[in-house]
Amino acid sequence: xxxxxFRGVIENSPFVERSLKSMYPGTDEAELPARLEALxxxxxxxxxxxxxxRETEDEEALALRMREVRRRILVTLAARDxxxxxxxxxxxxxxxxxxxxTIQAAVRCQTRLLAERFGVPMSEDGVPQDLLVVGMxxxxxxxxxxxxxxxxxxxxxxxxETRPTEEFPARRSLSNREFFERVARRVIPMLSDIRGCGFVxxxxxxxxxxxxxxxxxxxxxxxxxxxxxxxxxxxxFAWLKGRIVSEPVFATPDAYKSQCASIxxxxxxxxxxxxxxxxxISSLAALHDMIRAETIRRELKHQGQGVNVKLGSGGxxxxxxxxxxxxxxxxxxxxxxxxHSTLQTLGYLxxxxxxxxxxxERLKRSYVMLRNLEHAIQYVDDQQTQLWPTDPAxxxxxxxLYGEEESALDAKLQEVREFVRTTFDSIFHAQExxxxxASDWPEGWTAGLPDTEKPLAAKIASLGYQDSDSxxxxxxxxxxxxxxxxxxxxxxxxASVLKQVFEHCTEWARFDTSTVSSxxxxxxxxxxxxxxxxxxxxVALLYQYPDMLKRVGRVLASSRWAADxxxxxxxxxxxxxxxxxxxxxxxxxADWSAWADRLRxxxxxxxxxxxxxxxxxxxxxxxxxxxxxxxxxxxRLSTVRLADQLSALADAVIEVVLELAWNSxxxxxxxxxxxxxxxxxxxxxxxxxxxxxxxxxxxxxxDRMDSDMVYTRLxxxxxxxxxxxxxxxxxxxxxxxxxxxxxxxxxxxxFDSWQKYERNEDGKGAWTWELQALTRARFxxxxxxxxxxxxxxxxxxxxxxxxxxxxxxxxxxxxQRMLDGHKNPTELFDIKHDRGGMVDIEFAVQYLxxxxxxxxxxxxxxxxxxxxxAIAADAGLISKDLARDCSEAYRKxxxxxxEVRLAxxxxxxxxDPARVEGExxxxxxxxxxxxxxxxxTGEEAxxxxx
Numbered sequence: 001x002x003x004x005x006f007r008g009v010i011e012n013s014p015f016v017e018r019s020l021k022s023m024y025p026g027t028d029e030a031e032l033p034a035r036l037e038a039l040x041x042x043x044x045x046x047x048x049x050x051x052x053x054r055e056t057e058d059e060e061a062l063a064l065r066m067r068e069v070r071r072r073i074l075v076t077l078a079a080r081d082x083x084x085x086x087x088x089x090x091x092x093x094x095x096x097x098x099x100x101x102t103i104q105a106a107v108r109c110q111t112r113l114l115a116e117r118f119g120v121p122m123s124e125d126g127v128p129q130d131l132l133v134v135g136m137x138x139x140x141x142x143x144x145x146x147x148x149x150x151x152x153x154x155x156x157x158x159x160x161e162t163r164p165t166e167e168f169p170a171r172r173s174l175s176n177r178e179f180f181e182r183v184a185r186r187v188i189p190m191l192s193d194i195r196g197c198g199f200v201x202x203x204x205x206x207x208x209x210x211x212x213x214x215x216x217x218x219x220x221x222x223x224x225x226x227x228x229x230x231x232x233x234x235x236x237f238a239w240l241k242g243r244i245v246s247e248p249v250f251a252t253p254d255a256y257k258s259q260c261a262s263i264x265x266x267x268x269x270x271x272x273x274x275x276x277x278x279x280x281i282s283s284l285a286a287l288h289d290m291i292r293a294e295t296i297r298r299e300l301k302h303q304g305q306g307v308n309v310k311l312g313s314g315g316x317x318x319x320x321x322x323x324x325x326x327x328x329x330x331x332x333x334x335x336x337x338x339x340h341s342t343l344q345t346l347g348y349l350x351x352x353x354x355x356x357x358x359x360x361e362r363l364k365r366s367y368v369m370l371r372n373l374e375h376a377i378q379y380v381d382d383q384q385t386q387l388w389p390t391d392p393a394x395x396x397x398x399x400x401l402y403g404e405e406e407s408a409l410d411a412k413l414q415e416v417r418e419f420v421r422t423t424f425d426s427i428f429h430a431q432e433x434x435x436x437x438a439s440d441w442p443e444g445w446t447a448g449l450p451d452t453e454k455p456l457a458a459k460i461a462s463l464g465y466q467d468s469d470s471x472x473x474x475x476x477x478x479x480x481x482x483x484x485x486x487x488x489x490x491x492x493x494x495a496s497v498l499k500q501v502f503e504h505c506t507e508w509a510r511f512d513t514s515t516v517s518s519x520x521x522x523x524x525x526x527x528x529x530x531x532x533x534x535x536x537x538x539v540a541l542l543y544q545y546p547d548m549l550k551r552v553g554r555v556l557a558s559s560r561w562a563a564d565x566x567x568x569x570x571x572x573x574x575x576x577x578x579x580x581x582x583x584x585x586x587x588x589x590a591d592w593s594a595w596a597d598r599l600r601x602x603x604x605x606x607x608x609x610x611x612x613x614x615x616x617x618x619x620x621x622x623x624x625x626x627x628x629x630x631x632x633x634x635x636r637l638s639t640v641r642l643a644d645q646l647s648a649l650a651d652a653v654i655e656v657v658l659e660l661a662w663n664s665x666x667x668x669x670x671x672x673x674x675x676x677x678x679x680x681x682x683x684x685x686x687x688x689x690x691x692x693x694x695x696x697x698x699x700x701x702x703d704r705m706d707s708d709m710v711y712t713r714l715x716x717x718x719x720x721x722x723x724x725x726x727x728x729x730x731x732x733x734x735x736x737x738x739x740x741x742x743x744x745x746x747x748x749x750x751f752d753s754w755q756k757y758e759r760n761e762d763g764k765g766a767w768t769w770e771l772q773a774l775t776r777a778r779f780x781x782x783x784x785x786x787x788x789x790x791x792x793x794x795x796x797x798x799x800x801x802x803x804x805x806x807x808x809x810x811x812x813x814x815x816q817r818m819l820d821g822h823k824n825p826t827e828l829f830d831i832k833h834d835r836g837g838m839v840d841i842e843f844a845v846q847y848l849x850x851x852x853x854x855x856x857x858x859x860x861x862x863x864x865x866x867x868x869x870a871i872a873a874d875a876g877l878i879s880k881d882l883a884r885d886c887s888e889a890y891r892k893x894x895x896x897x898x899e900v901r902l903a904x905x906x907x908x909x910x911x912d913p914a915r916v917e918g919e920x921x922x923x924x925x926x927x928x929x930x931x932x933x934x935x936x937t938g939e940e941a942x943x944x945x946x
Contacts, residue, residue, distance in 0.1 A: 003084035003403040006033040006040070012397040013082075015382040019075045022197060039072070040079035043090055046097040049073070053105045062109055064196040066102045071197050073098055074146055078379040081372075082401045088368045091375055095144040100245045102191060102200050103133055103152075110186040111249045114179060115162070119170035120250050121179045123158035128250035131156055131180050131217070132263060133187075136207050140241035141340040145371065147378035147385075149202035150191075153209075153242070154184040154217040157259040180217040202384070207238050220262050227270040237324050239271045240331075241340050272332040278541035306387035307413070309370050309377070314417030316374065316386075318424040319346075319367045325427060326354045330574070333619070335605035342367060351598065353583075359423060366416045373413065376402040388413060446495040448480025463502055466519050474526060483534030490536050493543040494529070500549055501525045508553035515903040516557055524556040524563040531567045538573050551576050558633045559902040561690060565626070569729055571619055572626040584631035586641045590648035595624060596656055603660060613660060614721060618728035621653050625690065632898070639894045640866075647686040650694065651679075653731060654722070655781040661717040668710055674702035675711055675748075676782035678790060680738045685776040685864060689898075691906060693733040694722075695773075697740075701751040701786050708750070715748045738773050740766075751789060758797050768810040772846040774798065778862050795860045804851045808934035811847050815839070828910035829920065831893045835927075836920030838893045841865055841886055844930045848872045851934070865890055878929060886926045889919035 010017050010032055020032045027035060052069050056062055077094060080086030111131060121129040136151035138144045160176045174182075192203045208214050209226040218226070227235070244263065248256035310316040323345040331337040334352060339345045343364050350360035374386050379401045380394070388410075389395050399406040440462075442455035457472035465471060475498060484490050505525060506518040516524070532538040542549040552573070556563045566572065599620050606612040628645050631637045637645065654677055662673050681695030682688045698718075700711040722731050739745045740757040749757075757765040758774065766774075774794055779787025822833035832838045845865045853859040856875045859868060866887045873883035893916070900909045913920065 004082040004400055006036045006079060006083060008400055009079050009082045009379075010036060012400040013078055013379050013381070015380065016075050016078050019071050019197075023072065023075075036075070036079050039076045040083065040085055043080065043086060044073050044076060044094050044098075046101060049098055049101045050105075053101060057109060057112070059109055059113065059190070062105060063190050063193075063200075066105065066191075066200045067196045067198055070098060070102070070200050074382065077146060078401070081375060082379065082403065084403070088372055088375075091146060092138075092143045092371070095146055095148070096139060096142045099135070099139050099144055099150055099201055103135075103150075103187075103245055104247045106187045106190045107131055107133060107183065107246050108249050110183050110190065112168075114182055114186075115168040115170070115250075117170055118172050118174045118179060119162035119164040119168050121156070121160060121174075121176040122163045123160045126163075127158070127255055128252075129156050129158055129160065129176055130248050130251045130256055130259065131183050131246060132244050132259060133246035134242050134263070135245040136238055136241055138241075139245065140243040141342060142243075143342060143371075145378065146375050147382050149204045149384060151204045151207050153205070153207060154180065155220065155223060155263055156180050156217060157220045157262050159219050159221065177215075177217060177219065181215070184216045198382075207235075220266060223263070224266045227266065231270055236271045236328060239267050240324055240327055240338075242267060243340055268338075271328070272338065273537070274332050277329050277332060278537045278544060305391075306389040307417075308386050309373050309388055309413070310386035312417070314419070314421035314424070316367065316370045318420050319363055319370070322346075322355075322363065322424060322427055323349065330354065333616075334602060336601060362419060363423065366420050369412065369416055373398070373402055373409070441499065445476065446479055446491050448476045448478075450476065452476065460502065464506060464518065465502070465522060471522070471526075478526070478530055478533060481533055484536075484539075490539070493536070493539050494533065497529065497539060497542045497549065500546065501529070501553070504550070504553060508550070508557045511554050511557050515559070521553070521557045524560075525553060527563070528552070528556065528567055528570070532570045532573075535570060538570055541573060548573075548576050555630070555633065559629075560905045561902050562629055562633070564905060565622075565629070565690075569619075569622040569626075571728065572622050575623045575626045575630075584628060584645065585636045586638050588641075588645070590641075590644040592624070592649050592652035595620070595649075596652040599656055600659070603656070610664070611726065614724065614726050615728040617653065617656060617660075617721075618726060618731055621649070621731055622729065624649055629690070632902070639891070639898050640864075642898070643682075643687045643689065643894075646688040646690065646692075647683055650683055650688055650732070651780045654694075654696075654718075657718055657721050657731075658714075658781050661714055661721055664717060665710070665713060667713070669702070669704060672783065673700070673711070673714060674783055674786065675700045675714065676786035676790060677780050678777055679780040680773050680777045681735075683780065684773075684778050685862065687864070687894075689901065691901075693735050695735045695738050697736065697738055697754070698748040699751050699754055699786060699790065700748060701783070701789065708746075708748070711748045712746070719747070738770065751786060755793055758793070759800075768807065768850075769814045771797070771850055772811070772814070772843070775846045775849045776862060795857070798849055798860050799854045799857060801854055802850060804934050807851055808847065808931045811843055811931055815843055822908075824908070824910070826910060827913075829913040829916060830908055830910050831896055831916065832909060836923045838890065838897075840923050840927050841869075841890050841893075844886075844926050845869060845872075847931050847934075848877055852877055878926065882922065882926055882929065885919075885922035889916075889922050892916065892919055 004012065010020065016036070017032070020035055021027070024032070024035055049069060053062065053066050056065060073094060077086065077091050081091055123129055132155040134140070134153040134155060136153060138148055139150045139152075144150070156176055158176070162170070162173050162176070162179050164170050188203045188205070191200045193199060205216070206212055208216070209218055209223060210230075215222070244260050251259065308315060320342055323342050326349050327337050327339075327345060330352070334348075336348050337345065337352070339348065346355070346360045346364050346367070349355045350357045355363070373388065376398050377385060377387065377389075380397050389398065392406075395406050399409050402409055404412070441459055442452045445452040445456045453469075453472045453476055456475060457468040460471050460475075461468035478484070478498075479491065479494065484494055501522065505522040509516055509518040509521040529539075542552065552566070555566065599617065602616050602620075603613050606616060625646070628637065628642060628649070632642050658673075658675075658677065662668060662675075676699050678684075678697045678699060679695065680697065682692045683694050683696075698711070698715045700707060702711070719734060719736075722734050724730060736747060737743055739747070740749050740754055756762075758770075760766050775798060777790075777794060779790050818833065818839060819835070822830070824830045824834055830837060842865060845868050849859045849868065852872075852875070856871070856877075858871050859875070861868075863871070869878070869883040869887050869890075872878050873880045896911060896916075897909045900911070
């Protein structure tokens, strides 16, 4: 069905019909559609509203004018929306602007009238004070509907009393509180009383501190005391939308801005905790249950009359609660999630991975559909109702104003409500707690009582765990720890999580990726709970989400390294709620630019708190690594692609740290630094592992005075920020020994001095092992033009002519030193350091690059060992079969390394030699064919010459 025409709007909206007849008395009914069409030609604007209602300062005339403007705007919006000229964004914008302009006009009028009698309210130091009107709910979110009431809270900043001024030479005085209370008691009826052609807005004050029993107006001091001594959880959610909608009357713009900032500085930490706050979920769910119960009560009262599209299951309120849940949980860490707009928040949640992009987009469409239906319902008779009616005639009217056949609209509504309900339940399924098997757990153990140790040990033994006495003592020590909040709620949540852990560890240890026994899995789980015991928000997460606890159990069972990483950085538990946790696969580009841009936004929001910035970087990096770890454990990332991702992530972190460090220097040059970070080793070769060190050197190409001093300070700041241990851990260990002259060299070099050192034209420069390292070097952050110069010079140096026999001898000597430094006293094979292992492959490839790239320049590319072996085979330097076998060996070694490191943590990776017997033979042949043969040829030449 197409959108309504103007006649259809009048026929289906008694409110529009009544209003038109009142606005144009004596007009023939046949002419009303033309009148309505004329009204609907332009969308009302804030400027238009302001100019109309501020034509008069007379109290009564202003009150009547505001009501007339409101009536005309509602008629205009109904016509534009129903006929397709307007839509949801316009409706909520105009209604919000109408509320703001009328509130400001009413406050201005009543404030000035009272000032004529009592003077201007002042702080103790003589700064004029203004009434601060906070819009809550949909007014605060700039989402006001066409027949909504407005939730207001009246505040002021400083106590004091009124004083006479030149403009207001009053003789009497009042306290600021009494003055603003009188203003508020006049503003409310000026907006909500029915007079003339109706009302402007119904005003609801129940959200103020202490509700209907609280004072009408609060100072900032009173608000602070209330929020932090009596503020309830549901008030945190209410204040999410809080926004000051008034304007200055007496104060200067700067002073008024300061007064607003004073209020905002109190509210922000009350609403948003410093870190993730999963404990808010139960409070929000409880609040929703209360509202749902009230909705059911109302629907029973009006049974059979219709579906509540706002408060009913799958309705508008469900979507708003989804957005608010994640805002309260994550808004303390992510300033972008502090938006007042529901639609904007849903978009941010998709960007942040709290919702998938498809779910967020569908929620946004559902929200707009439900809000449009709500508006159509209210256009009928300007009633504050959200019921999609069952009465056929009433339903027809609403459907006509919405622009859809009744049956089609009803089907669409059912589909939307079902989707919203399902999505909501997936988030709040925490309330559907699994059945407690508490009957056979001894009484008193949750309080840590010593006399429960024996019965608790018996219960633990019955579940099949070894050393039940020690486990019972460990559990009681945890439950009696001061770290756990002593409230019943905190103890109950920890006890519930512990019971689930004990009852399911055996099951978790049987996951297909598990590497542990049930006892080892239990030890890891208890270790994590002991770490997070003092952080009730994480215990709340595992309590509220049994499926999340199962996922944690799977991670702990899969990897000792992952278990240790979770214990070291429990904040990454938040990543398990990230819908992007399963986004990585071998097809995912190694591009972290969008991630880095989001991090930069968060860092700018914390620009006044350097410690916070350092923690933000660490938390973001740890979270990203954990997402890669989850993909690794799920076998969605190959070893090679995992290394690519970890290396690209490290590049992004270094770039962000470089920018942050440069901006923090008190003495620096204008513009961007002429500076580059060069990666060597595993990062240079894009083979980074989870806990790999970074081998870096720093170069600058800047001939301005004091360049060496400026860039030395930059490097020291970067090194500090990369390696510093903060409350969120550290980023990387950084090794600078590959810089010119090693540990004795400068921390940063000019490009020219690095170039001179690497060319070694005076015999005092780079050693052969440094040239080997150069084969795996690359630009990773900073000025790309320096990166280009570095790469050009790297290629030139690698392609320099060399005596292959001498080169082979030096490589053999370096290899022996490495063997001497990594003794293997076991009968197992060290896949990295033993002969026939990874280092032999790497040294052989490095030799091929240094010895033959002059003749075969394609070898110069930093393409990784596997690709370079293939290039060497194509050039005829080694056989294709040998290149293939050694490539497979290298892949296998890296896979084993990954497997062992995940299972056992850091340390040498050693396996039964029989497992890699064929690989060892292939690598030994590569060594002998490439380096051994060259060295032998050199020795023969030497003997012949002598």
